[in-house]
Amino acid sequence: MSIEAGSNRREYMQQVIAPNAPLASEESSPRALVWTGRVLTGVIVTFLLVDAIGKLIPLAPYVEGTKQAGYAIELLRPLGFLLLIPALLHLLPRTQFLGALLLTAYFGGAVATHLRSGSSPWFPVVFCFILWAAYAMRSTQFRAFLRASIQ
Template structure:
């Protein structure tokens, strides 16, 4: 009995211009929000202090959270590491959802941002769709 082994060649599907630009805009909006959110954590703006108090997060941890957020964003914005950045943000935003659920405040916004990040990446990078399909 002869068994022929074949190696599958990876299929490179380039996104259309519309998908590429939709992904860039969607990711840009999410990145802009995350940039501002990460930077503001290094300040003592009244809104930040109130939000941290409402969520039960000590203010001395705000810069640490901001630094983590900006590190995830840096990974996401570099095309070569964007998948790693999206994975890091999944954990980061999952923690944000947990904090909001624990403090009984609306938790939908971190979910929307995560969906925007992954949706943007899927529109721009065919490897994400291939990963989701298990190929």
Template sequence: MWGGRILSGLVILFLLFDGAIKLIPLDVVTQTMDQMGYGGSDAMARALGLITLLCTLLYALPSTSLLGAILLTGYLGGAIAAHVRIGSPLFSHVLFGLYLGLMVWGGLWLRDRRLRALLPLR
């Protein structure tokens, strides 16, 4: 149980930071979005920050954590697809969304008895 809380806590802290820098938005965010072909729009960065924070909040609350994990999976899948599209380095950029997604689901699996019953390790 504590391992799941710690793992989920690390994911939540990272995603809160990620969402916050998009809400501001910092220059590094808009420059990276521009390099990825999405334009350097402050409005787009803020929208992505809001989505990140909303999904993270849903994940952090025990009653909506499963919905939050599902939404974060979709969000991270989009990030993976974007990095594949521009030819980013595989292990550091493309698969980062996979690493984070595994941490999202691993933390939830460790802290939620119902999910462990639904998806047991065999």
């Protein structure tokens, strides 16, 4: 497949990633699906931003939770930045996929922390699942990629 003058780069890249999937311009997204994804993303990112700000300030419950998790208090602000940056990236359309990947890594660390402390890791696992489900609801390209991967 060659790039012709005047061709749409996004459609070309989509065909490189998922050659048998319909083009995003050919596929319509039901409005309810897209809005459900936006609302879920808003809820998740709002929670993550509040959590990041609580770590950056640092508020007393976050300091106590960090001590109980077995981490040094000096790590609270860096953890806040490690959460704030991908959460903000996930809000921007051009960087939402990168934000989702980085948040997945953050949630992986949260799962490891929960397992190490002997508590249930269900909370970060569920949050990560909702994050990716909401992204799939909003992104026609990601849905096309998932369909092509399954086939």
